[in-house]
Amino acid sequence: MQPSNLPTIFSITESEIDLNELLAQITQTSTGAAAIFAGMVRGVTSRDNPHETEYLEYEAYVPMAEEKMKQVADEIRERWPVIEGIAIVQRIGKLYPKTPTVLIACTAAHRDTGVFDAARYGIDRLKEIVPVWKKEFGPAGQEWVEGDYIPKPGE
């Protein structure tokens, strides 16, 4: 059973993502390691469909997104029971290149306990089931970015 006092943070925000503050909030006295993923707006994309981006506009189905972030955190704890703290933050609104837009951070006592895999799993799952979308604005006009994951019953 999970002790109920393990720190779990999830939020949809229009404010800057403060990595220092979030890391402090998920660091316990027993914590020695944190793996953090941060995603930024790319101004220039080379892979697949090369293009430039002036900015992105993010929107979320906020209450559902928060519930699904909690689900991602629960899935992480189920797979990596040693994880101590989890932070999942999605920034929304109009965001320019180089700006951090998303953060997944997992902490544990030691670094060899799956903390990197847990963070990787977290960002992969966020991009599958957390209802957030972005519209891209660039020299070629504007376009919604669509994912390709179809959730299954129970997800």
Add this chain to the structure above:
Amino acid sequence: MQPSNLPTIFSITESEIDLNELLAQITQTSTGAAAIFAGMVRGVTSRDNPHETEYLEYEAYVPMAEEKMKQVADEIRERWPVIEGIAIVQRIGKLYPKTPTVLIACTAAHRDTGVFDAARYGIDRLKEIVPVWKKEFGPAGQEWVEGDYIPKPGE
């Protein structure tokens, strides 16, 4: 050949580690993903030899440590050529539980390009070849923590 303008930061510092600032410094217009490892002082350790820690005192062979950090960055770029920015920071001095003491951050255009593995490799290598040591102060007295890695010629 590596473009020479890829940001690489390495430092030994007595100041607070600012994750926001470091992430900004290694984010380029083409960057979409960052994997960051942060290590903190544990106040309570359960594994192996369970004990409590009041604080750690870190010292470094500073000029060599900076050269070896550069070597770790070079090794990362050789193994994961897609890596764009690298930051490697070790804080030294007297550090209390929950304080971030070390940071390794790697950025790339996309998250599925080895950015997590690169950060993991970076912290593993730092703990092998970068000349930094810590002395542990706790209820049972004080003791140098020693690693167990013996560098080979050319490392």
Add this chain to the structure above:
Amino acid sequence: MNKIKLLFFATIRDRAGTKSIELDIPVNMTILGLKDKLSSDFPNLKESMSSVLMTINREFAFDDSIVPINAEIGMFPPVSGG
């Protein structure tokens, strides 16, 4: 009848021309039935119906799910956050 609230996001919102509507539907209608009804009531949405994700009260829903009383229904394309 069952009064439900529909929330549209991203491309679906653009096509619907509104963020949300309220709608009266028959009791025990399935999601598939609701999609058919929306296709005829909102012709702009018709072409989205094959790929739209649907939610009932903030959980993913599927064609054979029954729409509960006073449900909050979300409709949107596959997510693209991050």
Add this chain to the structure above:
Amino acid sequence: MNKIKLLFFATIRDRAGTKSIELDIPVNMTILGLKDKLSSDFPNLKESMSSVLMTINREFAFDDSIVPINAEIGMFPPVSGG
């Protein structure tokens, strides 16, 4: 003779009782020869010599390495940063 600078860290510094010393050694002495000399000059260091890491001008060095002129020699236990 070859005047070298020795830097001690962590346990080695504690045992040596100092952070650094300067030392005159024969030209073309090996690291192994230097370790032997230090074991006899500084008896406190003798028991560290089997596990000590040695560096020459900030690169790791090994028993058969020749100590260059005016070298900066580092001596320390396996590292434990992070």
